[in-house]
Amino acid sequence: MPESRDLIARHFHMDSGLLMFGGQTSIETIVATYGTPLFIYDAAVLNRKYELLQQTLPQNFAISYSVKANPSQAILKHFVQKGCGLEIASSGEFLQALQAGCASNAILFAGPGKTKAELELVLAKGIGEIHIESVLEVARIAAISQRLGVMANVAIRVNPTGEALGGAMRMGGQSTPFGIDEEELESVVAQVCSNPVLKFSGLHLFSGTQILDYSVLVSQYRKGLDIARRIVKKTGQPLRTLDFGGGWGIPYFGKEMELDTKKLKSGLEEVFSEVQNDPDFSGTQFMVEPGRYLVGEAGVYVTQITDVKVSRGKKFLIVDGGMHHHLAASGNFGQVIKKNFPVCLVNKIDQPMKETVDVVGPLCTPLDVLARGIQLPEAIVGDLVGVLQSGAYGRTASPLHFLSHCSPPEVLVEGGEAKLIRRRGTYEDLTRDCV
Numbered sequence: 340m341p342e343s344r345d346l347i348a349r350h351f352h353m354d355s356g357l358l359m360f361g362g363q364t365s366i367e368t369i370v371a372t373y374g375t376p377l378f379i380y381d382a383a384v385l386n387r388k389y390e391l392l393q394q395t396l397p398q399n400f401a402i403s404y405s406v407k408a409n410p411s412q413a414i415l416k417h418f419v420q421k422g423c424g425l426e427i428a429s430s431g432e433f434l435q436a437l438q439a440g441c442a443s444n445a446i447l448f449a450g451p452g453k454t455k456a457e458l459e460l461v462l463a464k465g466i467g468e469i470h471i472e473s474v475l476e477v478a479r480i481a482a483i484s485q486r487l488g489v490m491a492n493v494a495i496r497v498n499p500t501g502e503a504l505g506g507a508m509r510m511g512g513q514s515t516p517f518g519i520d521e522e523e524l525e526s527v528v529a530q531v532c533s534n535p536v537l538k539f540s541g542l543h544l545f546s547g548t549q550i551l552d553y554s555v556l557v558s559q560y561r562k563g564l565d566i567a568r569r570i571v572k573k574t575g576q577p578l579r580t581l582d583f584g585g586g587w588g589i590p591y592f593g594k595e596m597e598l599d600t601k602k603l604k605s606g607l608e609e610v611f612s613e614v615q616n617d618p619d620f621s622g623t624q625f626m627v628e629p630g631r632y633l634v635g636e637a638g639v640y641v642t643q644i645t646d647v648k649v650s651r652g653k654k655f656l657i658v659d660g661g662m663h664h665h666l667a668a669s670g671n672f673g674q675v676i677k678k679n680f681p682v683c684l685v686n687k688i689d690q691p692m693k694e695t696v697d698v699v700g701p702l703c704t705p706l707d708v709l710a711r712g713i714q715l716p717e718a719i720v721g722d723l724v725g726v727l728q729s730g731a732y733g734r735t736a737s738p739l740h741f742l743s744h745c746s747p748p749e750v751l752v753e754g755g756e757a758k759l760i761r762r763r764g765t766y767e768d769l770t771r772d773c774v
């Protein structure tokens with residue numbers, strides 16, 4: 340794993356061994372107020388990552404934050420207030436985006452299997468763009484638009500041919516439920532353009548998440564421009580939008596390194612300088628829709644040790660949270676073989692590593708392992724175990740109800756204040772929807 344101490348030095352602070360958020364609020368203070376387990380996010384990290392993203396992209400890129408990475412209202416508001424749009428993939432995300440104050444025309448709706456009810460909702464309320472993921476969706480969107488008497492802005496998500504791939508988790512190049520195969524693209528564009536209630540606004544490419552190799556991103560963006568140019572030659576009109584998707588990664592495991600933003604910046608500058616004065620791209624709004632990159636490093640999941648035991652020579656730290664709150668850290672979300680997230684004792688950061696332990700949660704399943712065989716300082720009941728890099732695909736991607744523990748609260752540290760942004764679940768919540 341990347342060294343926890345290096346990550347803490349990069350994103351947070353330490354004072355007398357305690358993890359400090361926003362430079363001044365200690366983990367002990369936050370835990371004393373809100374209890375454990377909980378997720379804590381640092382607004383200063385959100386800001387730094389957003390600035391770094393902006394500085395790395397060529398000028399004239401619009402940013403849509405991808406809601407599914409972390410849909411908490413305070414997080415959505417944070418990015419909306421910076422001028423970001425939001426990318427959604429369900430009507431539930433749509434309603435949360437509106438509630439966070441996002442203008443409906445700044446919302447992009449992607450994702451396979453959009454139902455009639457979902458399309459009706461977004462078309463009735465207004466939506467920036469719908470990203471078409473199948474041929475059937477063209478007809479479905481058109482029928483609803485006609486009935487409602489509205490025009491739908493549609494972009495087509497492209498499943499590119501294999502050449503430009505190389506990312507960690509592949510979502511393009513092969514057979515996939517996502518997007519229109521590049522080979523079919525021209526015919527689907529023609530269908531959209533010839534439909535009077537659809538407005539063809541552009542193309543959307545997104546073929547992989549957690550990409551840490553800058554050259555993969557550069558070649559994907561180049562490929563996106565090539566596909567766009569081919570379509571523009573056919574339609575005779577520059578695209579209104581060209582969306583390069585999300586996918587920028589953060590380091591979690593082993594020797595993974597941060598995305599090299601210096602090299603990425605110069606690679607993208609080179610690619611986009613070629614199209615700067617190209618009439619094929621005149622007036623085209625370039626876009627990205629990252630999730631993980633913006634929020635992942637800002638979050639820490641903090642649990643407290645409730646028991647320490649040794650079984651046949653192996654030491655276990657049993658904590659009050661686990662895979663039901665943080666499935667990804669348990670290795671059961673997007674991993675084939677469990678690798679450890681960066682984990683440390685956030686109240687003993689300065690102490691020397693003393694022992695090799697497994698950190699496990701309270702669920703009655705051997706899957707509930709937060710970290711296996713890691714080195715930690717000597718730990719006792721009451722110490723705090725923090726899982727770093729937990730701001731994206733954490734709470735939201737977890738089976739919160741499994742084993743009926745209360746869902747964890749979320750706290751955002753901003754301007755020297757630790758604010759509760761989502762309360763802890765209650766036991767009443769567990770039965771609220773039973774009939």
Ligand SMILES: *Cc1c(COP(=O)(O)O)cnc(C)c1O
Binds near residue numbers: 547584587
């Ligand atoms: C999940 C998703 C994203 C965000 O992906 P990250 O890898 O978190 O940046 C962007 N766009 C679409 C369509 C997605 O489904």
